[in-house]
Structure formats: structure tokens, C-alpha cells
Amino acid sequence: MEPGFCEFDRVFTVNFGEIKKGSVIVFKSGREYFIKRVKDLKSDGVVAVSDNKALAKKVYEVKRVDIIGRVFLKY
Amino acid sequence: MKLLRIIDFVFTPKVAYAHCDVPCGIYDPKPAQIAAATVVKMVEKIDGLPKENATVEDRNLFVRSVWTKEEHARRCKEELLILWTDFFKAEHLEMFPDLHDKFWKATKLCSKNKQSVDMKAAQELVAAVDEIAEMFNKAKAAASK
Secondary structure (H helix, E strand, O other): OOOOOOOOOOEEEEOOOOOOOOOEEEEEEOOEEEEEEEEEEEOOEEEEEOOOOOOOOOOEEEEHHHEEEEEEEEO | OHHHHHHHHOOOOOOEEOOOOOOOOOOOOHHHHHHHHHHHHHHHHHHOOOOOOOOHHHHHHHHHHHHHHHHHHHHHHHHHHHHHHHHOOOOHHHHOOOHHHHHHHHHHHHHHHHHOOOHHHHHHHHHHHHHHHHHHHHHHHHHOO
16 A cells, blocks of 8 residues: 555544545555555445556455545555 | 644544555565575584583584574474464365364474474474475466366
């Protein structure tokens, strides 16, 4: 997600409000947390991808229940 | 904004990954194969040292060879775990029903080779890693079709 989000950046997430296309979200996959941008909305979740395709090509299909929240502040 | 990081003392942030492991989409069994071959080489070196009247140089070589064997057995296990947990997916179990068993046994051999100086175990490790490399190549070939 560089250069928008770099190592050691902190983010605040909220789990209220609408998650739209383009929202940056934090979600859980397995035992790890990931931060990605919403590319598409589905009935039961979202499709999330990285902003930095050179480093991360993987597409994540994320269920709503796995979304920790929408990023609203980076600090 | 960075002043807000004072909050870390109260709420420890969790790590969220922004990209996949090192780097995305690039997996290779070669590092595991090289590490396994190194374990064999080190066992050869250790076995070739004199059992009696060892010189300081012999003892130096012994220590270095044991350390190198330990490090490469560890590295082999690490590389295997990356392939097992990151590259291979549930759908690969149809192609390779014994995938989990092969990885389990190979990683057990990594430990055995750390614990002992045993040429048979070292060669078994090489064979086990080569089998996994074969599965990897078949999986990649199937994915590219």
C-alpha cells in the first residue's frame, strides 16, 4: 500500500459508516490482519486489493464479518 | 499527528500487513533444496574429521560445520513452511492428497538433521525436499494453463 501506507504507520479504524468502493479497510485473514483498498462490493463482503500493484497483486475476497473497520485516520 | 502515537502506550496497535510475504507471487523451492544439500555437505565434512588427535583446526572446522548444518536445517524448515502455508492452497490437495504428510515429514527431517550427524537422514531430507519441489513445479505448471 506504499506510498499511502508505509511500515510503522498507525491507523485508526471505525466500524460504523458505509464501506464504499475506494475505502481503505483493515480485515483479518487467517491469523493476520491486512490493510487494503476496496475495489468492489459484493452481497456478503468486499473485494480488496493493494494500491501498490508492483508489490502486491493478490486480490482478497473479504467477508463482512472479517472486516475490522474502515480506516479514517493515519498517524 | 505523530504525537497521537502516545496512544500506543495504552492501546498496543496490531500489525496489519499491506502486502504479502516477500514479495507477492514469488515462491521457489530452490532455497530449501540448497539448504538441504548444504546439510549433506556438512555431514560429509563432519564425518571426514579425525575421531582422535583432533588438531585445533579440526575442532574449528567441526564447530563451524555443526553450526552451518544447524543453520541450514533451520533455513530449510523455514523455506518449507513458507511454501506449505503461503504457496499451496486447499485446491492443491486434489492434485497431491499426501501434500500435508510430505511437508510434515520433511520438516521433521529438518529437526532430525539438527539433532544428529546422520548421512542417511541428510539424504532423506534432500529426497523429501526434491519431492516437494516436484509438487511445486507441477502446481505452477497447472496454474499457468
